[in-house]
Amino acid sequence: MTEQAAETGEHQPVKGPRIKKGLVVVNTGNGKGKTTAALGVLFRAWGRNMRVEMFQFLKHTGSRFGESRAAEKVGIPMTAMGDGFTWRTKNMESTQELGRAQWENCKQAILSGEHDVIVLDEFTYPLHYGWIPVEDVIETLKRKPHMLHVIITGRYAPDALVEFADLVTEMREIKHPYREQGIKAQPGLEF
């Protein structure tokens, strides 16, 4: 058996050292799968009867993407609070206020002790743009319940957050059909 073969053992829950604690996880990078992987974790944890919740940043309050439909169908709480921020956004004050208000919701949830997994979706953007101080976030994460997992997604994860996090993955775009083949973003697969 080769050394490489040994690595396929990754899919098995391996016998490891003893420490058990909730992790701070960051999914960042320019590729696909940051939000989707967080969604997969939520769904999997829900399958284990864990208490999960997802908070979305930037996306329009009340928006109905595939993930919110799926979450609603099974009873996973998922709330978007934003105004669909893009580069076209004019009213930046409202965008920032909504972001900060959503962070207050997250903070409450993180400190409530009522969750096993919390996802802060696209939370890196308000941090990157300085609407929410990263120090406030790290201070809050330091006070989180010991077993709570917090997953943060989005590009441009600030260095201080990456340094503080336990598990950081970069989703790197190797090949992308929209630019290369002119293919449309598609419901189900991407939103």
Add this chain to the structure above:
Amino acid sequence: MTEQAAETGEHQPVKGPRIKKGLVVVNTGNGKGKTTAALGVLFRAWGRNMRVEMFQFLKHTGSRFGESRAAEKVGIPMTAMGDGFTWRTKNMESTQELGRAQWENCKQAILSGEHDVIVLDEFTYPLHYGWIPVEDVIETLKRKPHMLHVIITGRYAPDALVEFADLVTEMREIKHPYREQGIKAQPGLEF
């Protein structure tokens, strides 16, 4: 607004060119989130009432990970066929046979026209080790229904598959708590 800000538009279904087709998606790399992102897509597509199915390779037939529990709860078909292959595996013949039998199941499903999204989880390993010829896989994918999305996960995606695929993402490990901090793999979060 900066150029970077423009990129945060990624979370919105942007108005794009006209081509609509099912994609061949590959999630590869040494990081976390390959299977989990595929699971997230399945869950999201299921939320849109799409017909989805997941085939797992290597994992023990009948194994009960978080994802299979979650899938079962909502009625997403998910079948594992394998013997829990790791570097400790002695009886490689059985591993290979199970892999090939599972591929026959996948092939049938891919060509049946009865699905919108099919996930072949950890399918890259049998390809990488040569148990299943990658040519056979590509020939099958060429004949897939036009709108069907097929998602393949695992390390060591063969070059020919990467070349054929529409969307390829590499999940890169930036920071990993098990090696660095000696933290155990944890239910819900990882399996």
